[in-house]
Amino acid sequence: MTVFAAIADDNRRAIFDLLVRDGGGTATSLASSIGITRQAAAKHLAILADAGLASSERVGRETRFLAVPAGLDPLRTWVDATAAAWDHRLDTLTDKLGR
């Protein structure tokens, strides 16, 4: 799943923000923080990890998840790519209209 789809879900956004704010978390701790089941939290964490927004590490019997802020880079490159495209399109339109 792309980062765009991964963060389009409110619960995943909330989980990602908690990981950033708290420096990490487990499916159990995140589930209780936002009021969803542990299974649902685990599913969201797997999607965040798949999209490059979270990493996991084993701590004893638990899996601890960490935010990967660089996973948001596609959002930033979206701005640069979109600006470049519009500069190009407006150049083309200006040429077409003769100036």
Add this chain to the structure above:
Amino acid sequence: MADTRTVTRERTIAADPDDVWEAITADDGLGAAIDPVPGGRVDGDDPVTGVRRVGAVEHVEVPRDLRYRWWPVDDPDQVSTVDISLTPADEGTTITVTEHLVLAPTFAPRMSAQRPVLLAA
């Protein structure tokens, strides 16, 4: 604060608004075929990356305002809105384009109000 989801461009072109409108809607002047009626199809390749985008027109006010929603044909999650406005200027027409990345209907207000992470460019 920098906004990582909105791009705005402004250009003044030496032509009157009717001609600019005509160029955009009838002549694929912005590199996309645009059917300028509500619900009309938008279809064009990104001039830099070549990625094809498709979408639908949402608002039309001839020859002043055109708004549509589109997305890369191979990544429908990456929806954005485009607002193109034409304003008469001394030397012709000023065209202002604003493209805004839409993440989800409920997402934007929460992000700007409480979630600084995404907005720190």
